[in-house]
Amino acid sequence: xxxxxxxxxxxxxxxxxxxxxxxxxxxxxxxxxxxxxxxxxxxxxxxxxxxxxxxxxxxxxxxxxxxxxxxxxxxxxxxxxxxxxxxxxxxxxxxxxxxxxxxxxxxxxxxxxxxxxxxxxxxxxxxxxxxxxxxxxxxxxxxxxx
Ligand SMILES: [Zn+2]
Numbered sequence: 001x002x003x004x005x006x007x008x009x010x011x012x013x014x015x016x017x018x019x020x021x022x023x024x025x026x027x028x029x030x031x032x033x034x035x036x037x038x039x040x041x042x043x044x045x046x047x048x049x050x051x052x053x054x055x056x057x058x059x060x061x062x063x064x065x066x067x068x069x070x071x072x073x074x075x076x077x078x079x080x081x082x083x084x085x086x087x088x089x090x091x092x093x094x095x096x097x098x099x100x101x102x103x104x105x106x107x108x109x110x111x112x113x114x115x116x117x118x119x120x121x122x123x124x125x126x127x128x129x130x131x132x133x134x135x136x137x138x139x140x141x142x143x144x145x146x
Pocket of ligand 1: 021046
């Protein structure tokens with residue numbers, strides 16, 4: 001190829017992302033290099049820049065992915081066969097049953113939260129009463145909780 005791909009800008013985001021050269025993780029707020037505006041987006045991580053030889057990195061990653069293609073194809077074929085084997089014998093709940101289950105879970109969560117808050121109030125009241133009776137409790141940090 002004769003057209004140069006210029007990766008000369010820098011950027012960071014508040015989310016994790018992936019280096020397109022080495023497939024490595026780019027952590028939150030880590031700065032990385034990107035192609036200039038107007039070119040197809042390509043992201044290169046700091047580790048690749050530190051390593052220095054981008055052609056070597058691109059070649060190694062391409063070879064690694066190429067080597068994994070046959071296994072990926074086998075896995076996809078196995079998954080397709082599995083899905084096809086489920087046709088005609090799979091029974092699922094209705095969407096309405098899902099909504100009902102979600103509402104039930106929400107009620108359970110709210111009930112647990114209500115119970116937890118009552119428990120905390122009761123603990124704080126018990127500590128207050130113990131202090132009034134002169135039974136000093138060394139751990140008063142729990143009183144700071146709502
Ligand atoms: Zn990289």
